[in-house]
Amino acid sequence: SQKAEGKAHGKVILIGEHSVVYDKPAIAIPFPVVNVTATIEENYTANHSIYINSKYYDGLLINAPEELSGIKACVEETFYLLNAKPKNICITISSTIPSGRGLGSSAAVAHAIVRAIFNHFDASLSKDIQMHLVQIAETHAHGNPSGIDMEATYSDAPIWFQKGKKTKALEIGSPLHLIVADSGRFGDTKTAVESIRSLYLKHPGPTRSSIDLLGEYTVECAHSLSTGDLHRIGELMNLAQIELTKLGVSDDRLEQFIQVARKNDALGAKLTGGGRGGCILALAENEQHAISLSHALKEAGAPRTWTSRLDG
Numbered sequence: 001s002q003k004a005e006g007k008a009h010g011k012v013i014l015i016g017e018h019s020v021v022y023d024k025p026a027i028a029i030p031f032p033v034v035n036v037t038a039t040i041e042e043n044y045t046a047n048h049s050i051y052i053n054s055k056y057y058d059g060l061l062i063n064a065p066e067e068l069s070g071i072k073a074c075v076e077e078t079f080y081l082l083n084a085k086p087k088n089i090c091i092t093i094s095s096t097i098p099s100g101r102g103l104g105s106s107a108a109v110a111h112a113i114v115r116a117i118f119n120h121f122d123a124s125l126s127k128d129i130q131m132h133l134v135q136i137a138e139t140h141a142h143g144n145p146s147g148i149d150m151e152a153t154y155s156d157a158p159i160w161f162q163k164g165k166k167t168k169a170l171e172i173g174s175p176l177h178l179i180v181a182d183s184g185r186f187g188d189t190k191t192a193v194e195s196i197r198s199l200y201l202k203h204p205g206p207t208r209s210s211i212d213l214l215g216e217y218t219v220e221c222a223h224s225l226s227t228g229d230l231h232r233i234g235e236l237m238n239l240a241q242i243e244l245t246k247l248g249v250s251d252d253r254l255e256q257f258i259q260v261a262r263k264n265d266a267l268g269a270k271l272t273g274g275g276r277g278g279c280i281l282a283l284a285e286n287e288q289h290a291i292s293l294s295h296a297l298k299e300a301g302a303p304r305t306w307t308s309r310l311d312g
């Protein structure tokens with residue numbers, strides 16, 4: 001039996017989550033401290049079928065539970081596109097990206113699987129095809145995703161993302177020391193996105209202003225990133241958190257951790273990703289500060305934290 005592999009990394013959104021759904025720009029950062037590997041093994045002795053082996057499910061792909069319907073559709077389309085017949089293939093997914101935490105788990109898993117299948121068949125994979133295939137999985141997972149997760153889990157550089165426009169890599173003027181803390185609660189992005197949609201229908205004026213402000217903060221943040229103005233980036237993160245709270249996607253636990261980060265001199269702190277559970281993101285002055293922030297957040301009850309340094 002031969003083995004083919006595909007890998008992908010997680011992501012964090014620095015600023016612009018949710019407003020990105022309403023055509024505003026957003027900035028996302030690759031977060032390689034968490035990642036996924038998909039491995040494919042072919043066993044010629046059994047029937048023609050595809051198996052999935054993961055923490056959540058181990059069995060035939062056709063019998064996979066609803067949560068894997070996106071992966072199922074994505075794998076089927078990948079085989080169709082390659083005009084390939086599976087011969088008792090087993091796809092093993094091993095991931096350090098927690099799911100439902102806004103860290104891009106669903107997009108990264110799909111990227112890793114698509115890469116592994118193309119590697120298995122020795123086929124070359126363009127970015128367009130990869131995005132097409134991963135989007136199938138993302139649409140099942142998130143309903144109407146902006147597409148930022150699949151771009152950010154693809155890119156090795158921080159990205160400037162706007163729906164329907166070409167994604168751009170961003171220049172970073174000074175290294176960013178980031179801390180992500182898990183609230184320990186599952187954050188359902190689909191529900192969070194839908195909740196803002198209903199808020200918009202009920203209170204269009206204030207909802208629109210929050211979305212517009214988030215868009216403006218994002219534009220300014222890209223500028224501050226390029227000049228390396230860490231203090232302003234932190235302030236913009238804090239301002240974004242105010243609007244995300246108004247939009248109803250923060251919660252008490254996230255707010256508590258954000259306060260802990262700020263009391264420990266974080267330059268800025270906000271929720272990251274869909275919110276309503278999930279993770280917070282804080283910006284530190286330097287590596288030492290990132291470590292002490294991460295300790296403070298753990299002491300405050302965060303089950304997990306990750307630190308990452310991003311260079312320009």
Ligand code: MEV
Binds near residue numbers: 016018020146148
């Ligand atoms: C999820 O990482 C980001 C959201 O803006 C949803 C999306 O863009 O699809 C909350």
